[in-house]
Amino acid sequence: MKALQLISPGKISIVDVETPVPVAGQVLVKLQAASLNKRDQFIREGKYPNLKFPSVLGSDGAGVVESVGPDVDTSWKGREVIINPNQGWGNNPDVQDRSYAILGMPDNGTLAEYVVVNADRLAEKPAHLSAEQAAALPLGALTAYRACFRHGRIKPNENVLISGFGGGVAQFAFQFAMVAGANVYVTSGSADKRKMAISLGASGAFDYKEKDWYKNPWQTKGGFDVVIDSAGGEQINHFLKIMRPAGRIVFYGATNGLPASLDLYRMFWNQLTLQGSTMGNDEEFMDMVRFVTEHKIEPVIDSVRPFDEVLSALDDMSANRKVGKLILKF
Amino acid sequence: MKALQLISPGKISIVDVETPVPVAGQVLVKLQAASLNKRDQFIREGKYPNLKFPSVLGSDGAGVVESVGPDVDTSWKGREVIINPNQGWGNNPDVQDRSYAILGMPDNGTLAEYVVVNADRLAEKPAHLSAEQAAALPLGALTAYRACFRHGRIKPNENVLISGFGGGVAQFAFQFAMVAGANVYVTSGSADKRKMAISLGASGAFDYKEKDWYKNPWQTKGGFDVVIDSAGGEQINHFLKIMRPAGRIVFYGATNGLPASLDLYRMFWNQLTLQGSTMGNDEEFMDMVRFVTEHKIEPVIDSVRPFDEVLSALDDMSANRKVGKLILKF
Incomplete structure (x- = not known):
């Protein structure tokens, strides 16, 4: 073969x-x-x-x-x-x-x-x-499923930000959060990808290459309950600035490296969670397949x-x- | 008056x-x-x-x-x-x-x-x-109760590290984790406080002023499921090195300031949680009073x-x- x-x-x-x-x-x-x-x-x-x-x-x-x-x-x-x-x-x-x-x-x-x-x-x-x-x-949807539901605990009407729209896991996280009834936003450095996210139902799309991009969603959207991220890097501190109280930042990678410092003060007073996540267990795999089947989700x-x-x-x-x-x- | x-x-x-x-x-x-x-x-x-x-x-x-x-x-x-x-x-x-x-x-x-x-x-x-x-x-036991149970989810036989033994909240966290059936360890810069922790039933006490102190508990104890901390600072990265997979670092303060960087790689692969916490809700206050009453806990x-x-x-x-x-x- x-x-x-x-x-x-x-x-x-x-x-x-x-x-x-x-x-x-x-x-x-x-x-x-x-x-x-x-x-x-x-x-x-x-x-x-x-x-x-x-x-x-x-x-x-x-x-x-x-x-x-x-x-x-x-x-x-x-x-x-x-x-x-x-x-x-x-x-x-x-x-x-x-x-x-x-x-x-x-x-x-x-x-x-x-x-x-x-x-x-x-x-x-x-x-x-x-x-x-x-x-x-398999791999992408499983990782997204765990990040969204086990760790992100996404609920209807919550504000969810999917960073780096375009990647495989991010796509699934976007679709799962939409089906869960969240208000879903994305970041992307590409105008085409931002446009596509909006056409797929995103409530907003932000260009993370813009300086201080995170101030815009904060002002217009009132902050996020959940961020699903795979880039890490300094943006972790930007996310901390735009989380609602009790918000969860779930990340399954760190392709941009590590943040310089971390705003612990904001984290403890607002009871924020920074949660590492990877893959998912076998039960989550079967749950994911059922979820995709039930909601007739079609991968991008x-x-x-x-x-x-x-x-x-x-x-x-x-x-x-x-x-x-x-x-x-x- | x-x-x-x-x-x-x-x-x-x-x-x-x-x-x-x-x-x-x-x-x-x-x-x-x-x-x-x-x-x-x-x-x-x-x-x-x-x-x-x-x-x-x-x-x-x-x-x-x-x-x-x-x-x-x-x-x-x-x-x-x-x-x-x-x-x-x-x-x-x-x-x-x-x-x-x-x-x-x-x-x-x-x-x-x-x-x-x-x-x-x-x-x-x-x-x-x-x-x-x-x-x-009131304030200390409430903060400790939420950190230990809502966020730390301490379970029997887990390895729990209470940093900065001596402070009010740390005392209560120590006592609560002991009553919950965990193996409880402490850090303190004071020999007297470490001795006192051992006399109160701690499974081990470490001097965080020693260089690379965290390598000792890692080698001898196999890592921690939960850390309860109020100091923050660079020790957050030390804690990340000695967490068991799926471990939770819960912090309710950052008296030592912020860490330089943060090891996200270790966090996502081991599914670690960094959780900010402060105070506790009214239900937790009543739960804490009941817990103290039921287990006849006497504050230090x-x-x-x-x-x-x-x-x-x-x-x-x-x-x-x-x-x-x-x-x-x-």
């Missing part, structure tokens, strides 16, 4: 490898579509811990169960599924085990014609979604491309030019 | 003022004892917003209901009570209203022979406590002094030489 392998640090390539065989408890999924995450690019660039060579990349996939190993319910065979990329979250819903991993490193992932996973990693593909749309969900997709174009697709994703997920089709 | 008044910025003095008269909904409490909080000293030094002159200081008090105003249940008369110092917390249990105030600025407080408060601010004095002990509770008291010595008592409290509350007796 064809698969995208990490050959050595910095070197990935589509290669021919043997199709894996499911053992007890496993299934073989013939992938219809896979989607890209920043994680794939970090791994490509060697910016990820505990890399294994060679490895098949890819955390997100949708497909059809081709065959099942021993001790697996045979009714899975032929069903359309998406794959829960969690590997060994563990028993604590609050946090993953130290041995936790994500599909696609070190275990072989979804950027291949076939993947073997444990049968308990399968969920029915939501019926309203194509395989290409469903492949957009930038483009669907043939699997052969996966390298240029990774380049495009890294350049942050895209709104929505990049999908590879087999 | 005699009362400790703030006369002008920086100037406080015991003066003779008229005994107040309760109006509808209010009661007059003849104070048996009052206790000091850092807040009183901040007000004394003019380091507090919206000061009013002259004002009677004091947030904590225990006494006997001397008389009741119109529309108040007359059965309160003659009963021994402690006073809930919250003034207008509001309807949101998560955070106080913007108009929230604390007894003892701008409303006249408990460092006086009599104080007038709304009848709904009264709680029965816990029967196992003397008036002097009960006077130690440094000394009981005649009211005439209130100025030197404030000086002593500010010097951080004391373990436990300073009580003034009328």
Whole structure:
């Protein structure tokens, strides 16, 4: 089968490898579509811990169960599924085990014609979604779901700010917050992306490249109950200035690095929360799939491309030019 | 009556003022004892917003209901009570209203022979406590209760670190965490205070003045689930290094200022929480009084002094030489 392998640090390539065989408890999924995450690019660039060579990349996939190993319910065979990329979250819903991993490193992932996973990693593909749309969900939607609901505790009519509109998780967080009945705002450095957010129902869109941009939403919107962020950096202090009392800043990354200092005074008097978040547990994965199904949420997709174009697709994703997920089709 | 008044910025003095008269909904409490909080000293030094002159200081008090105003249940008369110092917390249990105030600025407080408060601010004095002990509770125990349970969510067998053992709130947090069945550790710069913590049942006591002190508890204790802190400053980053996954750092002050930077990477991957906290709502006040009563908790008291010595008592409290509350007796 064809698969995208990490050959050595910095070197990935589509290669021919043997199709894996499911053992007890496993299934073989013939992938219809896979989607890209920043994680794939970090791994490509060697910016990820505990890399294994060679490895098949890819955390997100949708497909059809081709065959099942021993001790697996045979009714899975032929069903359309998406794959829960969690590997060994563990028993604590609050946090993953130290041995936790994500599909696609070190275990072989979804950027291949076939993947073997444990049968308990399968969920029915939501019926309203194509395989290409469903492949957009796993890692991004799970991360967004946990950030919005477990940690952000988003409630109807709250003011929610999604920073860096355009990224995969941010898209899902935007859609989930909208469905939850919040007033949803975004930040983006791109006029096109701000326009798109408004067309999708955002109550406002702010350009974080403007100096003191945060004073505008504060004055016009009265502050935010929840911020969902992945950039970190000095903006954390800007967010603190525009939080309503009891507000929650939830972040699942820090691509802009660390803030210089932190306004603890404002935090304790206003009872503010700064909450780190990553991924989500297995129950949240199933909750997310149900939530997407119930509310017929359709992932925002930038483009669907043939699997052969996966390298240029990774380049495009890294350049942050895209709104929505990049999908590879087999 | 005699009362400790703030006369002008920086100037406080015991003066003779008229005994107040309760109006509808209010009661007059003849104070048996009052206790000091850092807040009183901040007000004394003019380091507090919206000061009013002259004002009677004091947030904590225990006494006997001397008389009741119109529309108040007359059965309160003659009963021994402690006073809930919250003034207008509001309807949101998560955070106080913007108009929230604390007894003892701008409303006249408990460092006086009599104080007038709304009848709904009264709680029965816990029967196992003397008036002097009960006077130690209100502001400090309320702040500690919320920090430990609402925000810290302390559970049995968790590792809890109370920083700055010796302060009023820290004492209560220590006692509450012990009663909750946690393994409780403290930090203190004073050998005497560390010794005292061990004698009160602490599982360990660390000297935060030692370079890299936090590496020791990490190595020997495996990290903390909860830190209760009021100092802030660079130690926030030290705490982040010794938190277990899903750990919560709850802080109700920042006397050491702000940290240089903040390790967001560690926070999101380990799903850590940094939570600002202050005071507590009215329900938490009643819960705290019940908790203290049920578990027969006795506040740690440094000394009981005649009211005439209130100025030197404030000086002593500010010097951080004391373990436990300073009580003034009328």
